[in-house]
Amino acid sequence: MTTTSQNEPNTGPRRINFRPSASTAIVAAAGSVLVLLVFLAIFADWIAPYDPLRQNLIKAMQGPSAAHWLGTDDLGRDVLSRLIFGCRIAVLAAAEATSIAVLLGVPLGLFIGYRGGWWDWVVMRVVEAVVSIPGIMVAIVIIAILGAGLHRAMIALGILFSTSFLRLARGVVLAEREEVYVRSARVIGASDRRILLRHIFPNIAPPLVVQVTLTVGAVLLAEAGLSFIGLGVQPPDASWGTMLNSAAAYMDLNWFLAVPPGIAIILTVLSVNLLGDVIRDSIGRGVAVGVDPGKPAERFVPAIAATGAESPAPPPLADEVLRVEGLQVLVSGRDGHEVPVITDLSFGISRGETLGLVGESGSGKTITGLSILGLIGAGGRTTHGSIVLNGRDLRRLTPKQLEEVRGNEVAMVFQDPTTSLNPAFTVGSQIAEVLRTKQGLSGKQAWSRVVELIDRVGIPRPEERARAYPHELSGGMAQRIAIARALSCNPSLLIADEPTTALDVTVQQEILDLFRDLQGEFGMAILFVTHDLAVAADISDRISVMYAGEMVEMAEVDALFARPRHPYTRGLLSAMPHASSRNPPLPTIRGNVPRPGSWPSGCRFSNRCDFATAACERPIPLVGTDRLVRCIRAPELELKAAS
Amino acid sequence: MFRLVAQRLLALVPLLFIVSVLAFSFTSLLPSDPVDLILGDTGTQEQHEMLRERMGLNEPLVVRYFQWLGKAVQGDLGTSFFNSVSVTDAVLLRLPVTLSLTAISALIAIVVGIAAGVAAALHPRSWIDRLATVGATFGQAVPNFWFGLILVAVFAVNLRWFPATGFTPISVSPWDWLRSVTLPSLALGLSSSAAIARQVRSAMVGVLQQDYIRAARAQGLSSRRVILRHALTNAMVPVVAVLSFQITVLLGGALIVEQVFAINGLGTLAIAAVRQQDIPMLQGLVLVMVGLVVLVQLATDLLYGLLNPKARPT
Amino acid sequence: MKKWITTSGVIAALALGLAGSPASAQGSGTFKYAEQVKLITMDPQKQSGSGVPFLRPAYESLFEKGPDGENVPLLATEYTVDGLDVTIKLREGVSFSNGEPFNAEAAAANINRGVEIGIVEGLKTVESAKAIDEYTLGIKLKEIDPAIITTLCYTGGMMIAPSAMADPALDRNPVGTGPYVHSKDESREGEVQVYVPNPTYWDKDMIGLARYEVWEIPDDTARLNALKTGQIDAGNWLSNPQAAIIDKSPDLKLIRNNGGLNYHVIISDREGTVVPAFADPMVRKAMALAIDRDAFNQAIQFGLAVKSFQPYGKGDWAYDPALEGVYEYNVEKARELMAQSKFPDGFTFDMPSIPIYQPRLEALAGFFNEIGITMNIVPVEPGTLARRSRTTDFPATNLVWNTVTDPKFLALRYIYEDAAYNPFKAKPSEALLALAQEGLTSVETDVRAPIYHKMAAQLADEAFLIFVTNAPILIGVSDDTAENPTVRYRYGEDSINLRGLKAND
C-alpha cells in the first residue's frame, strides 16, 4: 500500500497488527468457545439438566433460579437444557450446510474451470443470477421446493453458499492453468492434467479454509433466521432460532427469554469470525510476506538523543528564509518505543538559494523536509530545536497557524507526481482548490490563475489540460502540475523531495531547468532533497550531506565536489557514475546505512569507515565555519588526500 | 454517463433472462400440483381437468415459460393461486414497505459505517479505533432479528419511544412512518454498518498513507478538507463496491426483520407464498427482487464511476 | 330484539337531535376493526372457518342471531319448516349494491350455488332451492334438519348478487345487500379492507358510519399495539398473553362474548391408514388423558378458558355436566394404556400448525412426549388450516369448535363418512351414526338434548375428538368502544353487528 519508495523508518500507521499476545488470547478464547460448543453438542444428553422437551406448564416463564439456571420458557421447559440441545442443532446445521456447499461448489468449480467453454459460461451466468438474488430469498425458494425442516433448510443453505466455493475453485484452476500452460509451453497432454491437479490442491487449501470459516458463520446466522421465521428447524425441537421465535411472542411478558439464545448465537458466530480473521491473517502473511522484516533490533542508546547543543549553530546567512537549529525527530517503532531519526540538525537557506540535501535511503533527508512542514505523521514528532521560517518558529505555532503557513509560505513537491495528485479530481481543480482556500480567490479567478500557472510550468494547451485527471497525464506533465500547485501561493520556501527520481532522464533535465527558471522568477528558497549527487550538483548552490539522521558535511557545491572532507562524502563521490559511463556505480562503501535505533554510539559512520579509530567511539560534533564536517579525522585525512 | 447507463442496461439483459428461467423452472419444480393446491381434495376429476386447461398446465414447460415471460415483460406477473389478487399488485403494494426498510437501513449503515470507519482510521490504535473494531466484529455476529427483539424490548416495550410493531405508509404520516421504520432499520442496518465500517477503516488507513494526502496537507489544506474531501472520496471507491452487495444483504435481511416487527412487506408475502406453495407469487417475488438488486448495482456502478475517474468509459 | 331496536332508535334519534344536524343515510365517522386471521376469500360460499368480519359489512344473511341466540329474520321476514320443506318469505324492496333486485330467484340461486360448491357445511342437508313466487323462497331438504334456519344466519344464508357469482374475482369484489360496500380502491391487500355506505341500502337509518375498516393483523402483539394506540377500535383475540394484557389494562376492555371456542385435537386418520397407532382407541384415550388441561389453560391461555371434555360449554342446551372430568389429567393411567396398546414404544405423527396455535401445539407435543408419542409440528399458512385439515395431508389436526354451533354439525364435520373433517373417510360407529340421525328428528331442544348427551359420551369413549379447553370469544376494545352504546356483539361470533353501529366520539 505504501508508495514511498524511500525505505524510511516507519513514519505512520502502516498496518494495525494484533499484538501477538492479543491474537493468541483471541484464538484461545474463540477456540474454547467452539470446543465447548462441540462438546455440549456431543454430550447434550448427559450434560443438560432436563429433557429439553419436558414441559411443566405450572412453572412456565420463570426467571433464573437454582433449579433452572436460565429460567423456564412459555411451556415451563428448562431454557438451559434447550440451549444445550440447541448447540447440537447449531453444530449439525453448520457442518451439514458447509459440507454440502464445499462438496457441491468445489468439484463443480474445478470442473468448469478446467473445462471452460460453454460449460463455464452457462454455469457462471447461473451463479451470477443466483448471487443477484438476496441469499435469504434463494433459501426461501429452495425451501419452498424441498419443504421446511432443519435438513432441508441446510440443503438450501448449502446450495446457496456453494456459489462462493464454486467461484473460488474456478478461480484457482484458471490461475494455475495459466501458469502450468505457460511453463509447459502450451503442450496439452495427460501429464499436464496431473500437473494441474498437483498445483491446484496446495493452492486451493488456504482460501478454502478461509471461505469455510466465513461460511460457517453465515450458516449459523442464516439457520437462526430461517428457524426464526419458521422455515428451518421445527418446534418443539430446540434450536436457538426457534427459541427466539417463541421468545418473540412473549416479549411483553418475559423479555429475558430472548437473551440466552441470542447470546449463544452471537458468541458462536463471533468465535467463528474471529478465528476466521486470525486464520485469514496468518495465511495472508504466510503467502505474501514470509519473514517479518520489521523485527526490531537492539534499542538505540538514548544517551545521545539529547545532544542538541553539542554542535555550535552555523552562522546566520544573509537574507535567510529558513533557519533550522538543533532539530531532533523521534518516531515510534513497532514495539512502541521511540527512536531518533534525526538528531542535532542545523542549517539555513537564504532567499533565491538552493540547498541540496543529499544522502542514502534512511539518512533522514525526507523526514527533514516533512518536519519543516510539521507533517511527520502520527508516529513521529520533533522534540528539540527550532525551525524558523521568515522569522517565526514553526514548532511553536498551533496546528491552525501551521496550516496557514503551509502552502502560503512553504510548499512541497513530492517524488512521484502520479501519486501526489489526487486521482479523483481534475488537476486544475486541485490547484484551484488551493487558490480558493488559501488565497480566497473566487472560483472564476482561481480558474484563470490555474490556467496561467499551468501555462507557466510549460504545459501546452493549459485550458484543456486543467480539466484532465492525473491518470491522463504523463509523469513529467504531472510533476509540472505538482510544481504549479506548490507555487500557486508564491511560497518563500519550496521543499522538493526527489522531484525527478521517478521521471525519465530526459524529462529530469527539463524539470530541473523548470525549477531554476521558476526560482529566477519567483525568488523562493529551495530545499532540494535527493539521493542523486549529480542532480544535486546540477541544481544546488550548497550541498548538505546527511548520514544516519545527522548532517555529516556541508559546503558550497564546487568546494564539496572538489574536496570532500568526510569519509562518507568521499565514498559517495567515488561511487558516482561518470557522466559518460553507462556502467553502474561501483559500491565503494561497504555495508548499509544502519537503521534508526541501531546507530553506533560514537561516530555513526564508524562501522563502515575505513579510517575509524578508538577516538571515533564517542559522539562527534559538526564543526567548521564556511564549510562544516562531522569527523574528528577530517583535517588529517584532508592533508593525506592532498598529499 | 448516458452511454454507461445504456451499456450497463444492455449487459443486464442476459442476467435477467437467466434469472427468469431460474425463477420459472425452480418454482415449477415445486412438489405439489397447483391444481390440487387450489381445489383441495374436494374437486372432482372434471374440475381438475378444467382448471388444468384454464391454467395452461397442459402446455409444454417451454411454451408456458414464454407465455409467462411475455406477460412478465409487460408487467403482468400472473395471478395468485389462492385468490384473485394479481401478483404484480400484491408485490407493488408491499414493495414500498420493504423498500422503506432497506433504504433507511442502508442510510443508517452508510452513515454509521463511514463515521465509525473514518473515526477509527483517523486515530489508529486509539480507544475510538478499538471501540469501532470491536463494535464492528460484534455487529457482524449479531443476528438482525435478535437485535430487533432487543430494540423492541428496550425502546418500545419499556421506554415506549417507538411503536413495537406495524408500519405506517409515508403517505399517511411521514412522522409516523419514520417512527415505524426506525427500530426495524436499526436492527437491519447493524451488521451492514459493521461491514461498511471495517471496509471504510481499512480503505481510509490505506488512503491516508497515500502521497496525495500528504501533498494536500503540505499545501496547507485544512485537516477537515483533506479527510472529508481528498481522503474520503478515494476511500469510498472500494466501499462503493461492497455497498451494492450490502444493499442486497439488507433486502434479504428485511424479509426476516419484517417478521419481528409484524410488518407486512415482501418478506411476509414470500413466507406466505412458500407455505401455500403459491408459485406465481414466488416467481414474481424473485423477479422483482432481482430487479431491485440490479437497479442498486446500476446505481452503485454509476457512483463508482463518479468517484473513480479511471473507471469511466472514455 | 324488537325492544332493543326501539331503544337504539331512540338513542340514535337523541344523538342526532343533540348534534342538531339533519339525519343522513351516509353516516359519519370511521370504525376500525382488526381481524386476527388473514383474509382468504370474501366469497361467503367458499369461506370456511374464521374471517366472517370481512364479509358482514357487504353481505347480509336471511336470518341473524338475536341476543339470546334466537333466529331473527333479516333479509327474510318469516319462515315455516314442514318436514323437508322450508318456506321463507323474503323482505321486499331490497336490492343488491350493484342495482340488481333481491328476490326469491336470487335467493334460490345463492342457496343452490352454496350447495353446489359444498363448502358451507350447513347446506349439506339441502337438496335444492327454488323461487315459489317473487318473494317466497322454497328450500327442499334431503333430510330433516333442525338447524337449517341457524345455517341461514351465517355464511350459508348470505346473499350474493346473481351477476357477481360469475365474477372469477368474487373473492375480492363482494356484492351483497349489506349496509356497506367494499371499496377496492381504498383497500390494501393484506392490510386493510375498506367499506363505505351502500347508497342503495334498504334500511338507511341503520347506516351509522361513513367508513368501516377491517384490518388484517395476524400478529397478536401488533394487534394489541394497534388497539392501544387507537389505530383500531376493536379486534378479536384468542386466549393468549395479549388478551391477558388487554384484560389487565386499565384503558382497554376484554369482552367475553357468548359462544365459546372449544379447542380440540382431531384424529383424522382414525382407521390407521397413515398412522396405524391412531386406529387403537387405547392410544387415543391415552392421548386424551395425557393432557393437563388446567396447566394448559393457565400457561397457554392465561386462565381465560376452562377445561373441556365435550363439544359444548356450560350453559349450552346440549351441555352434559356428567362428562366433566372424564379425561382428567392422569399421566400414569395414560402410560398404562399406552403400555397395553399395540404401540408401547410410541409413534410419531405430523400436526399442522398456524402461528396462533403454535404454543398450544408445543404444549400438546410436550404432553404426548410424556407418553412416548412424538408429534411433529408442521406450519401451514395462517388461514389455510381448515382447508388443509380437510385433506389427507395430515393424520390429525387441531381446530376450534364454536360451542353455539348446532350439535348436528358435529356429525357433519367429524362423524359421517363424507364429513368435512373426515378426509380419510373413516366409517363412523353404528352407535354414533344412530345418535346423529336421532338428533335430527326434532327441532325441540328438550327432546334433542338427551340424544346429544349420549352422543358426547360416545364421542368421549371413541376419543377421536380430544377436547382440551373452551374459551369464550374474546373481543378486545378500547374504552371508547366499550362505552359506545351502538356496539352490539354478534351472538356467538367474533364480530360486531354493523346495523346501527356508529363511530366512537
Ligand code: SF4
Ligand atoms: S569520525 Fe572516525 S569513523 Fe567517523 S567518519 Fe571520521 S574517521 Fe570515520
